[in-house]
Amino acid sequence: MTRETFLNVILFAILPVTALAAFALDEPFIITLATKAAILALAGVGLNIALGLGGLVSFGHAAFFGLGGYAMGILASHAQSYTPLMETPFLIEGTKSMLVIWGVAIIAAALAALAIGALSLRTTGVYFIMITLAFGQMLYYFAISWPAYGGEDGLSIYIRNDFPGLNTLDPIQFFAIAFGVLAIVLFGAGRLAKAPFGLALSAARQNAERVETVGLTPFRIRLVAFVISGAVTGLAGALFADLNRFVSPTMFSWHTSGEIMIFVILGGVGRLFGPVAGAALFILLEHTLGGISEFWQVYLGLLLLGVVLFARGGLIGTIAGREVAHD
Amino acid sequence: MSLILLIEQVLNGLQFGVMLFLMAAGLTLIFGVMGLINLAHGSLYMVGAFAAAAVAGWTGSFALALVAALAAAAAAGALVELLVIRRLYDRDHLDQVLATFALILIFSEGTRWLFGSFPLFLDVPAALAGPVMLPGGILYPLYRLVIIGVGLLVALGLFWLIAKTRIGVQIRAGEADREMIAALGVDISKLYTLVFALGAALAGLAGALVGAIQSVQVGMGEPVLILAFVVIVIGGIGSIKGALVGSLLVGLTDTLGGVLLPPLLGIFMQASSATSVGSAVASMAIYILMVGVLLFKPSGLFGGT
Amino acid sequence: MTDPLLKLSDLNKSFGALKATDNVSLTLMPGEIHALIGPNGAGKSTLIKQVAGGLRSDSGTVEFAGRDVTPLGTVARARAGLGRTFQISSLAMEYTVLQNTVLGALGHDGAVMRFFRPVMKDRALVDRGMAALERVGLADQAAKRTADLSHGQRRLLEVAVALTLEPKVFLMDEPMAGLGASGSKRLTGFLDDLRAQAPILLVEHDMDAVFALADRISVLVYGQVIATGTADEIKRDAAVREAYLGAEDAA
Numbered sequence: 001m002t003r004e005t006f007l008n009v010i011l012f013a014i015l016p017v018t019a020l021a022a023f024a025l026d027e028p029f030i031i032t033l034a035t036k037a038a039i040l041a042l043a044g045v046g047l048n049i050a051l052g053l054g055g056l057v058s059f060g061h062a063a064f065f066g067l068g069g070y071a072m073g074i075l076a077s078h079a080q081s082y083t084p085l086m087e088t089p090f091l092i093e094g095t096k097s098m099l100v101i102w103g104v105a106i107i108a109a110a111l112a113a114l115a116i117g118a119l120s121l122r123t124t125g126v127y128f129i130m131i132t133l134a135f136g137q138m139l140y141y142f143a144i145s146w147p148a149y150g151g152e153d154g155l156s157i158y159i160r161n162d163f164p165g166l167n168t169l170d171p172i173q174f175f176a177i178a179f180g181v182l183a184i185v186l187f188g189a190g191r192l193a194k195a196p197f198g199l200a201l202s203a204a205r206q207n208a209e210r211v212e213t214v215g216l217t218p219f220r221i222r223l224v225a226f227v228i229s230g231a232v233t234g235l236a237g238a239l240f241a242d243l244n245r246f247v248s249p250t251m252f253s254w255h256t257s258g259e260i261m262i263f264v265i266l267g268g269v270g271r272l273f274g275p276v277a278g279a280a281l282f283i284l285l286e287h288t289l290g291g292i293s294e295f296w297q298v299y300l301g302l303l304l305l306g307v308v309l310f311a312r313g314g315l316i317g318t319i320a321g322r323e324v325a326h327d
Numbered sequence: 328m329s330l331i332l333l334i335e336q337v338l339n340g341l342q343f344g345v346m347l348f349l350m351a352a353g354l355t356l357i358f359g360v361m362g363l364i365n366l367a368h369g370s371l372y373m374v375g376a377f378a379a380a381a382v383a384g385w386t387g388s389f390a391l392a393l394v395a396a397l398a399a400a401a402a403a404g405a406l407v408e409l410l411v412i413r414r415l416y417d418r419d420h421l422d423q424v425l426a427t428f429a430l431i432l433i434f435s436e437g438t439r440w441l442f443g444s445f446p447l448f449l450d451v452p453a454a455l456a457g458p459v460m461l462p463g464g465i466l467y468p469l470y471r472l473v474i475i476g477v478g479l480l481v482a483l484g485l486f487w488l489i490a491k492t493r494i495g496v497q498i499r500a501g502e503a504d505r506e507m508i509a510a511l512g513v514d515i516s517k518l519y520t521l522v523f524a525l526g527a528a529l530a531g532l533a534g535a536l537v538g539a540i541q542s543v544q545v546g547m548g549e550p551v552l553i554l555a556f557v558v559i560v561i562g563g564i565g566s567i568k569g570a571l572v573g574s575l576l577v578g579l580t581d582t583l584g585g586v587l588l589p590p591l592l593g594i595f596m597q598a599s600s601a602t603s604v605g606s607a608v609a610s611m612a613i614y615i616l617m618v619g620v621l622l623f624k625p626s627g628l629f630g631g632t
Numbered sequence: 633m634t635d636p637l638l639k640l641s642d643l644n645k646s647f648g649a650l651k652a653t654d655n656v657s658l659t660l661m662p663g664e665i666h667a668l669i670g671p672n673g674a675g676k677s678t679l680i681k682q683v684a685g686g687l688r689s690d691s692g693t694v695e696f697a698g699r700d701v702t703p704l705g706t707v708a709r710a711r712a713g714l715g716r717t718f719q720i721s722s723l724a725m726e727y728t729v730l731q732n733t734v735l736g737a738l739g740h741d742g743a744v745m746r747f748f749r750p751v752m753k754d755r756a757l758v759d760r761g762m763a764a765l766e767r768v769g770l771a772d773q774a775a776k777r778t779a780d781l782s783h784g785q786r787r788l789l790e791v792a793v794a795l796t797l798e799p800k801v802f803l804m805d806e807p808m809a810g811l812g813a814s815g816s817k818r819l820t821g822f823l824d825d826l827r828a829q830a831p832i833l834l835v836e837h838d839m840d841a842v843f844a845l846a847d848r849i850s851v852l853v854y855g856q857v858i859a860t861g862t863a864d865e866i867k868r869d870a871a872v873r874e875a876y877l878g879a880e881d882a883a
Binding site: 126137142262300308 | 430607
Binding site: 188191192194195196197198199200202203206207209210211212213214215216217221224 | 684686705706707710711716718722723724725726727731732734735736738739740742743744745746747748749750751752754757793796797
C-alpha cells in the first residue's frame with residue numbers, strides 16, 4: 001500500500017468515525033458538521049473532475065451547486081404548499097422524495113453545465129476563468145431578482161425530504177445518506193480517472209496538441225467532463241439544501257465557487273481524496289478558528305496563501321509526496 | 328417613457344461605464360504586462376473607498392480624501408505586489424486565482440476588523456452637489472457628470488501614457504516580450520511594481536468616486552470586479568481600447584436594460600409579470616451581451632488571436 | 633502508374649509580408665520515403681503543419697488517399713490516417729511511456745467515451761501500446777515517466793505513438809534530431825522497413841539518413857520547392873548547390 005493509499009483509507013474513515021463517535025457521545029451538532037463536510041467534499045469531488053483531471057479552472061461551479069439547491073427548494077416548497085409547479089401544458093407536482101429531487105438536481109445541473117461549458121470551452125486560460133465566473137454570477141443575480149422563489153431572502157423548507165426506509169431528520173441517518181452518496185461518487189470518480197475517458201481527459205490537460213494528433217477532440221472530451229463535474233456538484237447542492245432546509249442566492253455566489261475550489265486545493269489538486277481532506281479541514285478550521293475570532297477568514301486567507309505559495313501539493317501532497325500516482 | 332428620462336439613463340449608463348473602465352483598465356494592463364489575473368483588484372477599490380471615507384471624516388476635505396484614496400490604494404497595491412504577487416508571475420492561472428482569492432479574504436475581513444461591519448458614508452463635496460441644467464432642460468446631478476469627465480480624462484491620460492511616454496514604451500515592450508526588455512536593461516521588477524501600483528491607484532480612485540454615491544462597505548468591490556471581468560472578456564484581454572469600449576457597452580446595457588426591458592415586455596404580457604420577468608432578464612442582460620460577443624469573437628472585440 | 637497517397641497542390645501560406653509556403657506542390661507515392669530538406673527557415677515546419685491540419689493554408693489543396701482534406705482540421709486528418717511526429721516532442725509528460733502509446737491506440741479506436749473499466753487493464757489497448765514500444769526499442773522504458781526520458785528517447789516515443797495510430801501516411805518532422813550517431817543509425821534502419829507499411833514524408837536535417845533512405849528528395853528554399861528528384865539528381869542539381877553552398881561554388 002502506498003503512502004497515499006494509506007492516507008486515503010484514513011481520510012475515508014475520518015468522517016464516519018467522527019460521526020459515530022459524536023453519535024455515541026450524543027453530540028448531534030458534530031454529526032451535522034461531519035455531514036456538512038461530506039456534502040461539501042462531494043461538491044469538491046465534482047469540481048475536481050474538471051479542475052484536477054481536466055485542468056479546467058472553473059470559477060463558476062456555484063452555478064451548479066445553486067441549481068441543485070434550488071431544484072430541492074422549488075420541488076419541496078411546492079410539495080409543502082400543495083401547489084403544483086406547473087399545470088399547463090401538463091401537470092408537474094412538487095415532491096418531498098429525495099431520490100426524485102436528486103435526479104432533477106443532476107439533470108438541471110448537467111444541462112446548465114452543457115450550455116455554460118459549450119460557450120466557455122471555446123476559450124482557454126484566463127478567459128475561461130472569467131467567463132465561468134461571469135456565468136455563475138449571472139445565475140446569482142437571476143436568483144436574486146426572480147421573486148417567485150423568495151428572491152434575495154431564499155426559501156425555507158420546514159421538514160427534511162424523505163428517503164425510503166430512513167428517518168432523514170435523525171442526524172446520524174442523514175449523515176449515512178450523505179456519506180453513502182459521497183462514497184459511491186468517489187468510487188465512480190476513481191474509476192473515471194483510470195478509464196479511457198480519464199486517460200484522454202488528463203492527456204488533454206497535459207498536451208492538447210498530442211490528443212488532437214491521435215485523432216481525439218479535446219473540446220468534446222472537456223465538455224463531457226464539465227457536464228459530469230457540474231452534475232456531481234449539483235447533487236451536492238441538493239444535499240446541502242436539504243441539510244440546511246434552506247436555499248438562498250448565496251449558494252450561487254462566487255464565494256461559494258471560491259470555497260469549493262479551496263476544498264480541492266487545500267486537499268490537493270487532482271487527488272481523488274483531496275476534496276475530502278480539504279472539506280474536512282475547512283469545516284475544522286471554520287469551527288476552531290471561528291470560535292477564537294469572528295474574523296477567522298483572515299486566517300483562512302493566510303493559510304490558503306501559504307498553501308498556494310509554499311505547499312502546492314495541498315494536504316495530501318505534503319504528507320504523501322508531490323508525485324501524483326500513475327498506474 | 329419620456330426622452331428626458333432616457334437621456335438621464337444614458338448618462339447614468341455612461342457614468343457607470345467610466346467607473347467600470349477605471350477598474351477594467353488596471354486589470355487588463357496588469358494582465359497584458361504581467362500575465363496575471365488579479366481577483367484582489369476589487370479589494371483595492373474597497374481600500375480606496377475606505378481611505379477616502381476615513382480621511383473625509385477626519386478632515387472634511389473631499390480633495391484630501393481623493394488623494395488619500397489614490398495613495399492608499401497605490402501603496403496597498405505596491406505592498407501586495409512586493410509580498411505576494413511577484414511570486415505568482417511564473418505560476419499557472421489556478422495558483423494566481425487562489426492566491427488573489429486568499430488576498431480578498433484577508434482584505435475584506437481585515438477591513439471589517441478595522442472599520443466594523445457598518446457602512447461608512449462619504450458625502451459629495453458641496454461644490455459638486457446638486458443638479459445642473461443640461462441643454463434641453465434636463466436636470467442632472469453635477470457630481471455624476473464630473474465622474475464621467477474624470478473617467479474620460481483618465482482614459483485619455485492612459486492612452487497618452489502608453490503611446491507617448493518612456494514607461495508606455497516599456498509597457499508595450501513588456502507585453503511583447505518579457506526577456507527582451509530585461510535584456511535591454513529595463514528593471515523589470517520595478518516596472519511590474521509600478522504597473523501594479525498604477526492599476527491599484529485607478530481602482531482606488533474608482534472606489535472613492537463611487538463611494539460618494541453609494542455606501543462604503545466591505546465587499547463593495549466584488550460586484551464591480553466581476554463586471555470588470557465581463558468588460559475585459561468583451562473588450563479583449565490586454566487592450567485599453569477594448570476596456571473602454573467594453574466598459575461603456577456594459578454600463579449602458581446594464582442601466583438601460585433595467586429601465587427599458589420591463590416596459591418593453593409589458594407590450595407582450597401583464598404589467599406585474601412584465602416587471603418581474605423584465606428585472607430578472609435585465610439582471611442577466613450584460614451576460615447575454617458577453618455571450619453574444621463570445622460567439623462571434625472568442626478573444627473579445629479588440630483582443631489578439 | 634499508381635495514384636499518390638498524398639498530393640499537395642499549389643499550397644500557399646503567408647505571415648504578413650513573409651511567404652512561408654510559396655506554391656508548393658508535391659506527392660507521396662505508396663511505399664516511398666519522400667524527404668523534405670532545406671536550410672533553416674525554409675518553411676519545412678510550416679508546410680508540415682499545413683499538411684497535418686494545424687495551420688490553414690491561404691490557398692491550394694491537400695488531397696489524401698484520393699480525398700480532398702483541405703477543409704479538415706487536425707483531428708479529422710488524424711482520423712483519416714495521417715500519423716504525425718513533432719519536431720519538438722509533444723507528449724503527455726506526466727504519463728508513463730506506455731500510457732502515451734495506449735493513448736495513441738485509444739485515439740485510433742476513437743472509443744474514448746468509456747468511463748468505468750480501467751484503460752491500463754484493457755489487454756487489447758495495452759498490447760498494442762507495448763508492441764509499438766517494442767518496435768522502436770523502448771519496451772524496457774514502458775513504466776518510466778515520460779518527463780524522465782532522454783531527449784532521444786522522446787523522439788522514439790513520438791514515432792511509437794504514431795505507429796499505434798496505424799496511419800496510411802507518416803509525417804515525420806526531424807525524428808533523428810538529438811538521437812546521436814548510433815540511435816540515428818538504428819532509426820534509419822527502422823524507417824527503411826517502415827516504408828513498406830506506409831509511406832513517409834520525412835523532414836530531416838541528418839543528410840546521411842536522408843541520402844540513405846529517401847526514394848525522392850524535395851528541396852525547399854524560401855518556401856519554394858526548387859528541386860525534386862533522387863539523391864543523385866539532387867546532389868548534382870545546380871540550383872540546390874547554389875542554395876546550400878553559395879553562388880561561386882555552384883559555378
